[in-house]
Ligand SMILES: CCCCCCC/C=C/C(=O)SCCNC(=O)CCNC(=O)[C@H](O)C(C)(C)COP(=O)(O)OP(=O)(O)OC[C@H]1O[C@@H](n2cnc3c(N)ncnc32)[C@H](O)[C@@H]1OP(=O)(O)O
């Protein structure tokens with residue numbers, strides 16, 4: 001699992017010896033607490049030592065076998081959770097380290113939260129114990145073949161029949177088929193289905209309903225229910241372990257009390273009653289999941305960077321012209337300038353994810369007290385952070401693959417599967433462009449309210465400082481000046497605000513607001529990204545300002561925070577220059593400082609990825625092995641491929657031999 005056992009050689013020991021900080025304390029800073037490190041460590045080892053959770057052969061399994069393997073792992077994980085009486089925290093971690101997408105993700109991640117968030121107390125009392133004990137398996141059936149992003153455009157109907165006190169669930173068109181829900185295809189017995197509620201002849205729009213889909217006796221689809229898997233997906237292994245499904249209803253009846261009635265109700269007589277709460281609470285499950293997706297982004301990017309850093313430290317290419325040993329590729333400045341910003345981003349996303357979790361909990365408490373004032377903030381932050389962190393992570397994993405050269409393209413590097421599993425995060429739970437446009441619309445609304453003196457709050461509070469931020473000049477004179485958190489924060493605030501104000505002015509020049517929003521949507525995306533990057537940078541700075549124990553830990557985090565911020569300055573220099581937030585010279589100084597930061601990061605790189613505390617099992621990469629002993633592992637791994645089962649391949653007799661014999665005849669002519 002990790003080096004250190006008798007007889008093991010740590011090929012990266014030299015790298016670990018150069019670290020200028022206490023790795024053990026960095027593990028605590030990364031995980032959030034000593035307790036979090038310990039419990040994660042225990043669960044990771046539990047999974048790694050259990051042969052049922054083996055995953056090294058996963059990319060070679062045909063889909064049916066892969067799916068069966070997923071069912072087996074999920075059942076075994078549940079058995080272990082019950083046998084060992086694991087707490088909720090331990091159980092969640094155990095599932096994380098099993099690391100195979102499957103129905104349980106949607107059962108715990110969306111079905112249960114949907115009932116908790118949108119079900120009445122009575123409904124929760126009825127359904128949650130069944131779900132908690134896996135007496136039913138649930139999924140989240142919202143998206144349809146014809147509509148995903150546009151939730152209000154869904155077509156499935158739930159028509160109330162007062163004669164029988166039932167809803168009739170129906171899929172009126174092909175495009176109304178539910179399409180994509182994870183766990184729906186083969187595993188789920190139940191779903192929370194989103195459908196148009198029709199009562200007394202009126203369409204009241206989208207509402208959630210608990211619908212049983214399969215028999216609890218033999219798992220066959222119930223009468224009137226058509227179910228199946230939607231087919232193979234991108235990459236080998238990867239998300240193919242998930243049974244994303246299709247569902248059609250042919251006038252399926254469910255009792256009235258299976259409508260999720262916390263936000264609105266239908267009476268026995270068929271009267272529609274809406275509680276005095278914002279209708280957007282219907283989207284609450286998505287807000288919850290988007291928040292968890294931000295936390296997952298740091299996990300995925302840290303895995304990829306761990307693999308790329310360790311491999312880059314052991315991989316050597318070329319050497320000094322004077323001769324001598326070849327150079328570790330991690331010493332190439334180009335490798336550092338591509339890899340270290342990703343490492344810094346993994347840390348940045350970890351801390352912003354931690355903050356977002358706090359925000360979500362805070363908003364939830366307020367909502368329970370009927371205070372809806374922070375709903376917009378929760379929507380903007382979860383949607384925007386989900387979009388920015390998942391896009392950066394997906395791109396980052398692919399960059400890590402390239403950073404590992406040819407070997408990164410092998411399945412045994414773990415990177416192709418990690419990418420293929422991760423990349424749909426840019427689409428599910430809200431397409432990233434659609435979500436960024438939501439953020440931008442809120443920013444435009446905020447700008448338009450500035451003139452009336454309304455003070456923005458929360459993460460938009462900086463916009464209230466409009467007089468100053470619209471005209472302030474960056475005070476950086478030397479490269480070192482860029483190490484000032486105040487200087488960094490100010491340029492990010494000025495950039496975000498100026499881009500938002502410019503865009504709002506351009507929209508106002510359009511014939512109508514709607515036309516302006518439509519024509520300027522590419523600019524709006526950039527406005528939203530600038531605002532969200534400001535949040536990430538700010539939360540990283542705030543983290544570094546906290547009391548952080550452990551020798552050198554705070555210094556390393558400060559370094560990573562500066563790398564993250566100055567890398568963004570470098571990448572988006574056009575924004576900063578065109579809005580007059582800094583001069584070209586200041587931009588060049590930022591890049592100069594970035595180079596110095598990379599040099600400071602270099603001796604700490606391997607230790608910084610060790611601090612993620614990942615087992616070799618979880619990493620699933622021969623390139624990212626803790627001991628750095630890559631070549632024998634790569635060599636051994638190749639022989640495990642089924643193609644190497646026999647020296648002469650299947651198909652030789654039919655397709656190779658005749659060809660070769662024919663060539664022989666031709667050459668004799
Ligand atoms: C742990 C689990 C593992 C992960 C596995 C992943 C499995 C994947 C699951 C899924 O993908 S489930 C399906 C997810 N689907 C989506 O995310 C759909 C995305 N679309 C939407 O969210 C909405 O349709 C929309 C794009 C936000 C548009 O909504 P709508 O048409 O209703 O309204 P607008 O006119 O744009 O907005 C009206 C009003 O509402 C505010 N608002 C919108 N969303 C929210 C929200 N979530 N919370 C709070 N408020 C919201 C919006 O800002 C507008 O406000 P005002 O301007 O009126 O003030």
Ligand SMILES: Cc1cc2nc3c(=O)[nH]c(=O)nc-3n(C[C@H](O)[C@H](O)[C@H](O)COP(=O)(O)OP(=O)(O)OC[C@H]3O[C@@H](n4cnc5c(N)ncnc54)[C@H](O)[C@@H]3O)c2cc1C
Nearest residue numbers: 140141142143148149180181182424427428429430431433
């Ligand atoms: C792996 C995976 C798992 C999923 N799991 C579930 C699940 O469990 N349950 C569930 O209900 N759904 C699930 N989904 C569906 C998912 O939520 C949707 O695919 C997602 O919300 C995107 O919607 P769409 O497919 O309709 O994309 P579309 O909206 O059709 O997007 C197509 C293109 O149009 C663009 N576009 C769309 N609208 C606009 C606009 N207003 N302005 C500018 N550009 C726009 C998008 O940016 C994109 O480029 C899953 C999807 C995937 C890939």
